[in-house]
Amino acid sequence: MDKISIIGIALGLAAILLGQVLEGGHLGSLLQLTAFLIVIGGTTGAVMLQSQTRHFIAGVRMLGWIFVPPQLDFRKVLATLMNWGQQARRNGLLALEAYMHSEKDPFVKRGLTMVVDGAEPAIVLRAMELDIESYEEHARAAARIWESAGGYSPTFGILGAVLGLIHVMENLSDPSRLGAGIAVAFVATIYGVGGANLFFLPIATKLKYYIALEVRRREMLAEGLYSIANGENPRLLENKLAGYLHS
Template identity: 80%
Template structure:
């Protein structure tokens, strides 16, 4: 679990609620279902309109990365590639066929299969680079739903505020209904701005960071497999891939 994400969410919510309480406000006044419905429902509707269905649901699935990041152990990748390089030097490329069945990563398995089948190194490189580009485009399109939501959310907060004020104006002769309308107006703004800056935009930025790391991991794998296909010394392989460890 990514503890800093959990702590960040709790810290942000605590700061807002505690600050409201210290100013003499009631915690219950921040709970307005009408405002929540306007902001969250409107934001999600706008995102759905601009996004393809496959990207929308892929972005929803990626949300778990915020608290349970994907495993990207670059040192483990280097160790695996070094082992494959040594095996290929001793027993030839066909010696790597034994690793195909145990490999679960489709990207790695495809590249390794091409190497075992004796594909030209440049052919392997081009094929894997196309896979990397396709993955990056799809992943960024999925992560963009959170960035878009962060842009729409404050606007729907303002819309909720306007609707609340309209309700107030319609009931100026009935003071008992004024409080509820004003509450919806201000709380909707809080929901819109707060959701965007405390959750939606940070989620988008963190997802983009993980996508960048995954792209680097795939580039590392591609470079390693091409080096193995070229029959180069495993020590050269280690030197070439050492730069990826800084990511």
């Protein structure tokens, strides 16, 4: 569980709500269903319109990373590669076949399969690099839906404000209905700007950070399997990959 994400969201919301109370306002005045529908519905629609279905779905699924980040243990990866290197050095590349069958990560499984099948080291490295490029392109496109939401939501907040003011202008003769229209106008702006800066943009930034880490993990694996296929000494492999431990 990523505690800092939970604390950050709680702190941001608490600051806004406490500020409202200290100004003498009521918390209930910030709860406007109409404003919420305009901003969130409009933002979601705009993001869906600009995105491919697979990117939109993947981006929504990535939201879970904010609270439960992917496990990216670079030391464990290095230890695994060292073990594979030692096994290949002692017993040949076919000794990795057992690891190939038990591996659950499709990326690693493809790389091991090519090594066991005796593919040229350069071909193994290039194939894995292409796989990494494909993953990064898809993952970043998925994460961009949150960045896009951060760009659209303030605009829909302004749209909600304009619609609220139109409602006010239409009911100038009925003072009892003016308050609701004005409330929607200002609360919609709060939802739009607050949603962008407290949720959407920070989420996009954090997802891109995790994507970059996953790309580095895959690069480490690709470099390691290339070295194993090339018959390099496991100690040389360890020294070569040590820089990834600082990721």
